[in-house]
Amino acid sequence: MTAESQCRIYPEAINEPEPSGDYVHINIGPSHPAMHGTLRIITTTDGESVINAEPEIGYLHRGVEKLGENLNYTQFIPLTDRLNYCSAAANNVAYEMTVEKLMGLEVPEKAQLIRIILMELARIADHQVCVGILGVDLGAFTPFLYLFIQREEIYEIFEKTNGTRLTNTFGRIGGVDTDLPEDFGPMWNKLRDGIRKANDETDRLLTHNRIFMDRAIGVTPFSAEDALNWGFTGPCLRACGVKRDLRRDEPYYMYDSFQFKIPTGENGDVFDRYMVRMIEMEESVKIIDQAYEMYRQMPEDAPLMARVPKIIKPPAGEVYHAIESPNGELGFFIKSDGTSNPYRIKIRPPCYMIYQAFPELVQGEMIADLIACLSSLNIIAGELDR
Amino acid sequence: MPDWKIAIIKVVFIWCWTLIVAVIMTWVERRGAAMIQDRLGPNRAGPFGLLQPLADGIKLFTKEDIVPARAQKYLFTLGPVMFALPAFSAYAVMPFGDKITLGGKEIILQISDVSIGILYVVALGSIAVYGMIIGGWSSNNKFSILGGLRSTAQLISYEVPWGLAILAAVMLYGTFSMREVSLAQQGTFLGFLPNWGIFKQPLGFILFIVAAYCEANRVPFDLPEAESEIVAGYHTAYGSMRLGLYLFGEYINLYTLSAIIVTLYFGSWHLPYVDMSTFLGPISYGIATFLVFFLKVAFFLWLFVWVRWTVPRFRYDQVMGLGWKTLIPIGLFNLFITALFIQLSI
Amino acid sequence: MSKPAVKKSYTFQDRIYLYEIIKGLGITIRHFLANVRASLRPGPHTIPTTWQYPEDRTREISPLFRGAHMLILDDQGREKCVGCGMCARGCPAKCITVKRGKRKEGQEDRYVGKTYCTEFHIDLLRCIFCGYCEDSCPKGAIMLGPEFELAGYSRDDCQLFKDGMLTNFHRAMEEGKLRPPRKPVKVEGAAPGGSGTGAGSSSKSPGGPDKQADKTQQ
Known part of the structure; x- marks a missing residue:
């Protein structure tokens, strides 16, 4: 075996052969220091500018939807944790809401508030990851760690509520199975100050730093019309200027009784996505404050769970329900045939729609911009590949 | 003692000293980064992790030396050597202090005081560029070649502002020799400021320090080895002591650049307003100037670490834009102003 | 575009x-x-x-933490587990194997129920530590404890058997980290102390009504 034959890189994985002329294939492979999960991008570049970037997904495909067909409705909840693992509580609640919608259940108010509080905490955690990783990919390593210290405190709250830090199998069909911890009030006060301080420091380190601004403003802008056509939702859509947020447009639970703003950007570039996420973290803090205030006014022994039968057997039918998860519209489509196992569960991951537009976004940009764009879109492989 | 014996002792001493400083710099970098980031850093190998550099060195020596299959073997070995050797050689003209009198003989704390001191360092810096491009090319790896190309373009572009800043300083002092530049920074300027270069050449200082960050491949200019984009740039395919030479060479470059900054702009070994030779004996004077010089250099080494963990990095075309479109005009302007002031004998 | x-x-x-x-x-x-x-x-x-970490283990983990499993003994030292296998049926990862045997004469001081589990095997490499086994147990006999240092050198080292689970229980009791079983949450329109649902809830008293928190699969 000659040295050449030992070094073949699977050409069949790339649709075209090595291009002639000045273009070069660069494989930003499944394992890459730009830690975004297992994504593969086959870029065709001319020096440093990208001619074409072809994403390849599926490296983290675990067959979640198929596994769901052999499990109970309740047993599927731990699998939903592992979708968007940065904000696990939001996925759990989205799934539970869909099943409740199928069964026509109404979750008691106190349980709604607990779900809202944990979902917003998960939103803050996810945005902290995204902003931190954006900094790391751009070379500023320190804000990442400052934000993660606060994320650690959010984990503490999750641990005291339900038992695990990251993949909290939170809630059951019909309500929640645990109450907030007794010392949630003091923990939240400390955490609120910590989050505000970490966000402030990140802001002061990055937002007006011209190096960061040059790297982020004007990098991969996207028009609102294109974003809507591609199916963008969430912070990426709001950064393009479209004011769409499911908490406002199709309110669920008690979101219509909270006061919070929906930040929008103008150009849909990396900087706008970053700013939208930073402001959303602050708005989530306000929502949690208001929700906790309402929670404290509820009686101690308010019910936390609706009346559900012991075996969950939704009536035959199909339903789709979506919530505003930190990344966008996370939807579940469940088709039930009346038995205790779902017939089909389909998950609508927000990153999937966003990642489809990736070649469009980075065409003509440089490799450094490709990396910045990828990290600002917050592509989470667990959700993308399911 | 004949002169050549003294020279050999100086060479050996300075060789060891630079290696020690480079080694301590790895520790400072890791602990400093950790302390900035609210964490601890290495603290297992020895108290406060002080033996960590020793552990790193042993690791680098004993790792398997891999040469990629289709790499150019001789160029692959030549790359790190060409990078580290000029870094070491630059110390021949670096002043470390004033002079020390041992056994009745006055010895200057500098290996050789050539009349082209700074020019020699700039020339060696240009050779180091070859080390990076050869390393990147010979690894036969797309990421490496990207890193090598970026580094070449960056380093060559920033040699112009670097040179312009040095040129202005040289015009001011009238000499290339490092020792004479240091000696010229005695006393006070305008009656109350120390006669240091920074007060006479503030713009030149800014120019020099930006160009120094670029020559040292440190954030915000570390795109040749930008970890999140091109894995590790030109030293992706390197392991073991070849990588050790690259990493070491980088830290030694840092020391060189800091030493030049201190010599040209921060008064070399002089304390402000105080002339140490009046109250210290000859031997302690030598040691005192050595310490003062080293403390100033240590501050600038810390500045390199401090900025690295605070600031994001530039993009390739922004680096080029900054160098050619902003810094060179500033450098020319600085040169013009300096010439004007010298002509008007201020 | x-x-x-x-x-x-x-x-x-x-x-x-x-x-x-x-x-x-x-x-x-x-x-x-x-x-x-x-x-x-x-x-x-x-x-x-x-x-x-390894030198400083003083960090407090929450009492609800879901670590390695424990088989619970009641205050008279009798095993609560009746070997019904509800935990195995409730497990989403299918990592529990339970074998049931009848209690013999003279073993009343060892086992509470008429049957007990002769063999209990949990494959920790498959377990996702969701806590559903704890939720579906009608007797409150299995709980997830505070033990999280579960690494082993081979696949066999990471299998948890009945003796390991009892050891976990005793260790947790000695360290004072044993928590009372989770209270079932209040259900809408039910009397206080109402029944659990779906994943069920652990019953508070041994020998209580046998809750068929059923997880039949098709």
Whole structure:
């Protein structure tokens, strides 16, 4: 075996052969220091500018939807944790809401508030990851760690509520199975100050730093019309200027009784996505404050769970329900045939729609911009590949 | 003692000293980064992790030396050597202090005081560029070649502002020799400021320090080895002591650049307003100037670490834009102003 | 599809890089000095955000933490588990195997129910530590405990059998980390102490009504 034959890189994985002329294939492979999960991008570049970037997904495909067909409705909840693992509580609640919608259940108010509080905490955690990783990919390593210290405190709250830090199998069909911890009030006060301080420091380190601004403003802008056509939702859509947020447009639970703003950007570039996420973290803090205030006014022994039968057997039918998860519209489509196992569960991951537009976004940009764009879109492989 | 014996002792001493400083710099970098980031850093190998550099060195020596299959073997070995050797050689003209009198003989704390001191360092810096491009090319790896190309373009572009800043300083002092530049920074300027270069050449200082960050491949200019984009740039395919030479060479470059900054702009070994030779004996004077010089250099080494963990990095075309479109005009302007002031004998 | 043109407008302070960079340097040096001062204090846990783990195990984990499984003994030292296999049926990862045997004469002081589990096997490499086994147990006989150091050198080292689970229980009891079983949450329209649902809830008293928290699969 000659040295050449030992070094073949699977050409069949790339649709075209090595291009002639000045273009070069660069494989930003499944394992890459730009830690975004297992994504593969086959870029065709001319020096440093990208001619074409072809994403390849599926490296983290675990067959979640198929596994769901052999499990109970309740047993599927731990699998939903592992979708968007940065904000696990939001996925759990989205799934539970869909099943409740199928069964026509109404979750008691106190349980709604607990779900809202944990979902917003998960939103803050996810945005902290995204902003931190954006900094790391751009070379500023320190804000990442400052934000993660606060994320650690959010984990503490999750641990005291339900038992695990990251993949909290939170809630059951019909309500929640645990109450907030007794010392949630003091923990939240400390955490609120910590989050505000970490966000402030990140802001002061990055937002007006011209190096960061040059790297982020004007990098991969996207028009609102294109974003809507591609199916963008969430912070990426709001950064393009479209004011769409499911908490406002199709309110669920008690979101219509909270006061919070929906930040929008103008150009849909990396900087706008970053700013939208930073402001959303602050708005989530306000929502949690208001929700906790309402929670404290509820009686101690308010019910936390609706009346559900012991075996969950939704009536035959199909339903789709979506919530505003930190990344966008996370939807579940469940088709039930009346038995205790779902017939089909389909998950609508927000990153999937966003990642489809990736070649469009980075065409003509440089490799450094490709990396910045990828990290600002917050592509989470667990959700993308399911 | 004949002169050549003294020279050999100086060479050996300075060789060891630079290696020690480079080694301590790895520790400072890791602990400093950790302390900035609210964490601890290495603290297992020895108290406060002080033996960590020793552990790193042993690791680098004993790792398997891999040469990629289709790499150019001789160029692959030549790359790190060409990078580290000029870094070491630059110390021949670096002043470390004033002079020390041992056994009745006055010895200057500098290996050789050539009349082209700074020019020699700039020339060696240009050779180091070859080390990076050869390393990147010979690894036969797309990421490496990207890193090598970026580094070449960056380093060559920033040699112009670097040179312009040095040129202005040289015009001011009238000499290339490092020792004479240091000696010229005695006393006070305008009656109350120390006669240091920074007060006479503030713009030149800014120019020099930006160009120094670029020559040292440190954030915000570390795109040749930008970890999140091109894995590790030109030293992706390197392991073991070849990588050790690259990493070491980088830290030694840092020391060189800091030493030049201190010599040209921060008064070399002089304390402000105080002339140490009046109250210290000859031997302690030598040691005192050595310490003062080293403390100033240590501050600038810390500045390199401090900025690295605070600031994001530039993009390739922004680096080029900054160098050619902003810094060179500033450098020319600085040169013009300096010439004007010298002509008007201020 | 064309890209929108982006207008960049910088203030003067943004434009000269140095002002903001120096402000950023101020933030990091403040952290640095605080941390250096903290790390020079004596004691194991000086910087509050970093725990020197193997030497310093004082970090408190929550009582609800879901670690390795424990088989619970009641206050008379009898095993509560009746070997019904509800946990195995409730497990989403299918990692539990239970074998049931009848209680013999003279073993009333060892086992509470008429049957008990002769063999209990959990494959920790498959377990996702969701806690559904604990939720579906009608007797409150299995709980997830505070043990999280579960690494082993081979696949066989990571299998948990009945003796291991009992050891976990005794260790948790000695360290005082045993928590009472989780109270079932209040259900809408039910009397206080109402029944659990779906994943069920652990019953508080042994020998209570046998809750068929059923997880039949098709």
